[in-house]
Ligand code: OAD
């Protein structure tokens with residue numbers, strides 16, 4: 599309870615806050631994370647590892663197999679935002695959160711109402727034709743399942759705007775994220791193992807005085823945090839937020 603009160607004080611202090619998150623933010627929406635005991639990378643379902651199947655070269659060579667894995671594991675069209683997404687959106691609306699920086703590709707922050715979201719690894723909701731660049735919605739992609747999605751304009755293969763292994767992050771998104779993190783007084787990190795670079799390295803730009811970590815498992819940045827909460831992130835944020843704003 600003391601931890602929740604401490605988090606309430608941070609949320610209520612009205613300082614410049616930024617949230618940095620990962621897959622753990624969406625597990626309470628029913629989307630599995632990658633590295634937990636029940637995470638995607640612990641399942642053995644195929645001759646290839648998930649990291650191999652989510653690699654740029656695999657996409658280029660084996661599009662049917664890539665899309666089968668991708669649609670079955672990375673795309674969750676029925677998932678709804680949970681308390682973590684909702685509280686973060688409310689904090690932004692109240693003028694207390696400058697931005698969400700996320701490694702997630704599910705678009706749930708925006709669905710919950712967050713406006714300033716830097717999606718370091720892209721989004722399943724944006725898809726572009728590899729030949730003519732035409733935009734395709736997630737619904738257009740799903741409607742072509744189980745075949746490889748092709749462009750309605752030119753018939754070429756459409757690629758999700760998701761950063762695969764072997765691809766670089768979008769410069770503008772990285773710059774935007776660094777800008778937000780640099781200017782923050784308070785950085786709340788949650789639902790991420792902080793083990794994937796360069797994304798995790800961006801928190802090194804934090805120059806403020808209050809680092810809060812809300813994560814089920816330990817991370818390598820725990821020692822740098824002023825407040826560590828080992829709870830479920832949706833539940834934790836909701837409890838602290840309702841105390842701060844009631
Ligand atoms: P990970 O699966 O590596 O880490 C998720 C973390 O969230 C773990 O440390 C869990 O303990 C924690 N967690 C899970 N559910 C939680 C909950 N309800 N409350 C609090 N903590 C919870 O996921 P990421 O760090 O996001 O890249 O992984 C980074 C990148 O690796 C992903 O963006 C993805 C993957 O390869 C791409 O897809 C490009």
Ligand code: ZN
Pocket residue numbers: 727728729730731732749750751752753754
């Ligand atoms: Zn096209």
